[in-house]
Amino acid sequence: MTGSNGSTAVSDQPALPKPEGLEGVVAASTALSHVFGEEGKLVYRGFDIHELAGKASFEEVAYLLWMGQLPTRGELADLLQRLGEQRPLPTQVIDVIRDLPATAAPMDALRTGVSALGASDAGQFDDVPDLDEAISLTAKFPGILAAFFRLRQGLEPVSPRSEHNTAQSYLYQLFGREPEEKHWRPSEVYLTLLADHGMNASTFTARVIASTGSDLCSAITGAVGALKGPLHGGAPSKVLDMLEDIGSAENVDRWLTEALDRGDRLMGFGHRVYKAEDPRAEILRGMAAEASTPDFFELSRRTEERALAMLQERKPDRRLYTNVEFYSAAVLSAVGLPGDMFTPTFAVSRVAGWTAHVLEQMSNNRLIRPQSEFVGPMDKKFVAIEQR
Amino acid sequence: MTGSNGSTAVSDQPALPKPEGLEGVVAASTALSHVFGEEGKLVYRGFDIHELAGKASFEEVAYLLWMGQLPTRGELADLLQRLGEQRPLPTQVIDVIRDLPATAAPMDALRTGVSALGASDAGQFDDVPDLDEAISLTAKFPGILAAFFRLRQGLEPVSPRSEHNTAQSYLYQLFGREPEEKHWRPSEVYLTLLADHGMNASTFTARVIASTGSDLCSAITGAVGALKGPLHGGAPSKVLDMLEDIGSAENVDRWLTEALDRGDRLMGFGHRVYKAEDPRAEILRGMAAEASTPDFFELSRRTEERALAMLQERKPDRRLYTNVEFYSAAVLSAVGLPGDMFTPTFAVSRVAGWTAHVLEQMSNNRLIRPQSEFVGPMDKKFVAIEQR
Numbered sequence: 001m002t003g004s005n006g007s008t009a010v011s012d013q014p015a016l017p018k019p020e021g022l023e024g025v026v027a028a029s030t031a032l033s034h035v036f037g038e039e040g041k042l043v044y045r046g047f048d049i050h051e052l053a054g055k056a057s058f059e060e061v062a063y064l065l066w067m068g069q070l071p072t073r074g075e076l077a078d079l080l081q082r083l084g085e086q087r088p089l090p091t092q093v094i095d096v097i098r099d100l101p102a103t104a105a106p107m108d109a110l111r112t113g114v115s116a117l118g119a120s121d122a123g124q125f126d127d128v129p130d131l132d133e134a135i136s137l138t139a140k141f142p143g144i145l146a147a148f149f150r151l152r153q154g155l156e157p158v159s160p161r162s163e164h165n166t167a168q169s170y171l172y173q174l175f176g177r178e179p180e181e182k183h184w185r186p187s188e189v190y191l192t193l194l195a196d197h198g199m200n201a202s203t204f205t206a207r208v209i210a211s212t213g214s215d216l217c218s219a220i221t222g223a224v225g226a227l228k229g230p231l232h233g234g235a236p237s238k239v240l241d242m243l244e245d246i247g248s249a250e251n252v253d254r255w256l257t258e259a260l261d262r263g264d265r266l267m268g269f270g271h272r273v274y275k276a277e278d279p280r281a282e283i284l285r286g287m288a289a290e291a292s293t294p295d296f297f298e299l300s301r302r303t304e305e306r307a308l309a310m311l312q313e314r315k316p317d318r319r320l321y322t323n324v325e326f327y328s329a330a331v332l333s334a335v336g337l338p339g340d341m342f343t344p345t346f347a348v349s350r351v352a353g354w355t356a357h358v359l360e361q362m363s364n365n366r367l368i369r370p371q372s373e374f375v376g377p378m379d380k381k382f383v384a385i386e387q388r
Numbered sequence: 389m390t391g392s393n394g395s396t397a398v399s400d401q402p403a404l405p406k407p408e409g410l411e412g413v414v415a416a417s418t419a420l421s422h423v424f425g426e427e428g429k430l431v432y433r434g435f436d437i438h439e440l441a442g443k444a445s446f447e448e449v450a451y452l453l454w455m456g457q458l459p460t461r462g463e464l465a466d467l468l469q470r471l472g473e474q475r476p477l478p479t480q481v482i483d484v485i486r487d488l489p490a491t492a493a494p495m496d497a498l499r500t501g502v503s504a505l506g507a508s509d510a511g512q513f514d515d516v517p518d519l520d521e522a523i524s525l526t527a528k529f530p531g532i533l534a535a536f537f538r539l540r541q542g543l544e545p546v547s548p549r550s551e552h553n554t555a556q557s558y559l560y561q562l563f564g565r566e567p568e569e570k571h572w573r574p575s576e577v578y579l580t581l582l583a584d585h586g587m588n589a590s591t592f593t594a595r596v597i598a599s600t601g602s603d604l605c606s607a608i609t610g611a612v613g614a615l616k617g618p619l620h621g622g623a624p625s626k627v628l629d630m631l632e633d634i635g636s637a638e639n640v641d642r643w644l645t646e647a648l649d650r651g652d653r654l655m656g657f658g659h660r661v662y663k664a665e666d667p668r669a670e671i672l673r674g675m676a677a678e679a680s681t682p683d684f685f686e687l688s689r690r691t692e693e694r695a696l697a698m699l700q701e702r703k704p705d706r707r708l709y710t711n712v713e714f715y716s717a718a719v720l721s722a723v724g725l726p727g728d729m730f731t732p733t734f735a736v737s738r739v740a741g742w743t744a745h746v747l748e749q750m751s752n753n754r755l756i757r758p759q760s761e762f763v764g765p766m767d768k769k770f771v772a773i774e775q776r
Contacts, residue, residue: 017417021599021754025413029405031764046765055770072776095487096500099480101509108507111609112484115503119496121489199760201600205593205610211409212589212617221499222593222610229600231755272757366409367619369660372587376419377434382443388460 017375023272027368028207032065032356033196040276040321044196045069053283058166058191059083062352065196066134066359079135084162086139087169089113092120093140094147094157102152106145106344107228111221113144118217129216129362134355137220141351142166145344146173167191170348175336183335186291187345190331193280194324194346196353198273202226202233203350203357210358211368223354224347233346237339239268239329242303248295249302256306260314266307268326270318277321284327291334300330405763411660415756416595420453420744421584428664428709432584433457441671446554446579447471450740453584454522454747467523472550474527475557477501480508481528482535482545490540494533494732495616499609501532506605517604517750522743525608529739530554533732534561555579558736563724571723574679575733578719581668582712582734584741586661590614590621591738591745598746599756611742612735621734625727627656627717630691636683637690644694648702654695656714658706665709672715679722688718 033044042049045064052061056070059079063071071079096116100109117140118125124136147157150173158176160169167188171179179187197203206223210216227233246255259266271278285304289297304322311320332342421432430437433452440449444458447467451459459467484504488497505528506513512524535545538561546564548557555576559567567575585591594611598604615621634643647654659666673692677685692710699708720730 019416019752019754021756022413022415022758023754025410025415025758026761027410027413027758028407029761029763031762034760034762034764043762043764043766046768047770048767051768051770055772060773070771070773070776073773076773092487092489096484096504099483099487100504100507101480103509104507105514108503108605111606112500112503112507115496115500115609115613116484116488119488119492119500121491126493198762199758201596201755201757204756204758205596208589208593208596209610209614209617212614212620213622214613214617214620217496218499218613218616221503222597222613225503225602225606225610226597226600228606229597229602232600232602234601272755364407366407366411367589367660368409368592369589370410370413370415370587370592372422373414373417374419374422374431374586375417376422376431378431379436380434380439382435382439383458384443385448385458385461385464388458 017373027199027204028361030199030357030360031068032353032360033198035198035273037273037275040274040279042197042279049193049279049283052192054189056192058188058195058349058352061192061195062138065352065356066131080165081162082135083139083166084160084164086136087143087160087162089140089143089147090117090120090122093117093144097144097147098151100148104148104152105228106148106340107224107234107347109148110141110145110344110347111224111228113148114217114224115221117144118215118221125215125217127215129210129219129355129358131359133216134359137216137355138166138351141348142170143173145341145348146170149174149341150176166348170345171335182291186287186331187335189283189287190328190345191349193283194349196350196356200232201229203354206354207357207361208368210361211365213365216355216358219358220351220354223350227343227347227350233343235267236325236328236332236342236346239325240333240339240342242267243296243299243329246299246303249298252299252302252306256303256310260310266311268304268323268329269307269311270320271323274321274323275319278323280324281322281327284324284331288327288330288334292330293334296330296334300327405761415587415592416749418587418745418748419456420741420748421586423586423661425661425663428662428667430585430667437581437667437671440580442577444580446576446583446737446740449580449583450526453740453744454519468553469550470523471527471554472548472552474524475531475548475550477528477531477535478505478508478510481505481532485532485535486539488536492536492540493616494536494728495612495622495735497536498529498533498732498735499612499616501536502605502612503609505532506603506609513603513605515603517598517607517743517746519747521604522747525604525743526554526739529736530558531561533729533736534558537562537729538564554736558733559723570679574675574719575723577671577675578716578733579737581671582737584738584744588620589617591742594742595745595749596756598749599753604743604746607746608739608742611738615731615735615738621731623655624713624716624720624730624734627713628721628727628730630655631684631687631717634687634691637686640687640690640694644691644698648698654699656711656717657695657699658708659711662709662711663707666711668712669710669715672712672719676715676718676722680718681722684718684722688715
């Protein structure tokens with residue numbers, strides 16, 4: 001910052017070492033889920049994701065993450081009832097969402113709504129995080145997003161119906177009509193697949209915040225902010241942008257060749273941990289085949305096949321595979337969601353995992369407070385401003 | 389969760405290993421600040437905190453953290469002008485704060501206000517975090533808190549005056565009258581002392597969120613949530629509670645003896661990193677001597693001396709020293725702040741360091757994504773609900 005030219009460069013920064021980003025460093029132990037990156041395997045509480053996908057409901061998966069085992073019929077009925085009871089939002093939260101401009105990013109609205117929930121006199125989120133709070137927050141996520149989605153279109157929020165499951169309720173509150181099975185079923189599979197994923201950046205954020213003894217809404221507000229980042233959850237709409245830009249299956253080869261020649265990054269491939277196909281991508285591919293139009297699925301499939309072949313040819317050492325974002329785009333657009341609601345919908349699923357991680361952290365808590373390596377100068381002496 | 393009895397216990401959790409909380413693990417390199425725990429030394433950008441305390445203004449310290457060097461006279465005047473220009477809050481943010489109940493915790497209101505700022509159409513916080521955003525956010529923190537502080541008393545927020553410095557503006561916006569020098573000077577020293585502190589939990593939270601490519605308000609919203617935790621920044625009001633409960637210097641010995649006999653934790657002593665006196669405690673002791681009433685200072689001093697002696701006697705291996713919270717209580721209550729505004733005032737200072745850390749993270753970014761150790765079961769097979 002020199003003079004009043006509004007320069008935004010940070011000057012006088014010493015050269016920092018290449019950051020490791022805690023890669024490979026074990027930050028916590030967890031019994032919730034694990035990503036076996038080399039094998040392309042995801043496990044929730046002992047269940048390979050293939051054991052659960054399409055068989056377990058989202059509520060069964062949430063119960064599994066929270067409680068460590070699948071619910072009995074009575075336990076599941078009880079959970080569905082409690083979710084239904086907890087869905088309505090406090091008036092204060094709706095008022096806050098109403099104050100936000102229609103141009104706000106839905107993730108900003110979600111983050112603000114969750115924070116406002118923690119500040120509201122619902123009186124539920126002041127104490128040590130517990131299962132009741134996890135259920136309440138998971139129940140309210142769809143409604144916060146749906147309220148913003150409707151208000152930005154000039155529509156009033158829709159009150160939830162207690163007989164809906166989570167996937168049904170989300171679509172009902174978004175669109176204001178009974179969801180068709182061909183829409184809510186793929187949405188539910190999506191919700192089960194994204195519900196947890198080891199020690200990713202947003203989950204880690206939630207655990208760091210919770211480790212200070214802060215409340216559940218603080219932890220989850222932070223997690224929403226982290227998920228927003230394009231290096232974490234904030235990029236699936238870019239897959240849709242890419243597919244829409246390609247336009248049709250016959251354009252795929254030319255479009256991809258030009259993009260790679262320009263050095264552009266192809267969206268929907270590669271992952272920090274997976275060095276094999278993301279198992280969620282495989283399941284979502286099947287969902288996309290069911291839910292998308294034949295043309296859009298053909299476009300997606302062709303793009304995937306050609307992109308993988310070209311990436312293998314051009315970057316053989318990178319081991320780039322289809323990631324979860326690629327077919328998320330097809331599934332979520334097929335059920336009627338615009339691109340800017342993709343990452344928030346990811347959060348509607350992940351809140352189950354985030355809250356389960358916070359409960360696990362609190363069951364055996366220690367403040368997460370790393371060290372830093374100091375690479376700055378030392379022994380500077382203060383000089384009065386007149387002498388500078 | 390069994391039946392509908394509202395049980396909140398998390399059952400079927402496997403025994404987790406004792407968490408290390410990343411203690412001693414280097415999570416990032418930084419040139420901003422460092423805590424030399426063994427020596428009881430805190431350095432900002434090469435300056436020992438004793439070089440800066442009482443000499444550098446809060447704005448000089450913020451500039452130092454952001455830019456790596458102390459400002460010239462012209463640069464400081466420019467920064468003060470820009471802070472003055474950036475202080476007024478968007479109407480949407482005030483509306484959001486107005487929607488919160490008067491019973492909300494000020495930290496919840498601050499977290500929600502910062503998040504709402506990121507969602508507002510101020511249009512400033514959508515891009516890659518930069519210095520303009522850091523200045524804007526630092527300028528707005530006092531106003532967000534002051535607005536809530538006044539609204540919860542049924543008073544209207546006060547518009548900031550551009551000629552004030554940060555400490556003056558904060559007190560002016562809180563109390564609606566020109567602050568006396570005997571109040572704003574100790575407040576300013578407090579703000580300089582708390583502005584950064586190595587890789588603490590809230591700073592680390594901000595860097596993890598920023599490392600995903602998310603925006604500055606997301607990162608700082610998360611940091612506010614982390615600072616709220618009693619194991620991090622959320623306990624200084626408990627020192628005040630303790631001192632008020634002791635009541636007078638002659639009660640100190642009896643009160644402390646009874647508390648320690650009961651096994652109670654004394655507030656304001658001990659720190660994860662410092663194994664010597666926190667240098668900030670020493671400086672704040674001097675400020676408290678100036679700002680407090682003689683009686684309250686005597687009570688504080690006597691409590692500190694006797695507590696240190698008793699802790700040394702009872703827990704000789706713990707190396708417990710006075711921490712920054714102890715005299716923060718005396719200084720902040722002397723300037724008229726109630727206990728529940730202590731941690732938020734900490735945030736008014738720390739936002740300078742948080743934003744500087746985010747800028748540093750973005751200057752050399754890599755996603756912070758640790759590993760976890762999986763301690764859960766494996767190879768479970770799905771059983772349909774009818775057979776469970």
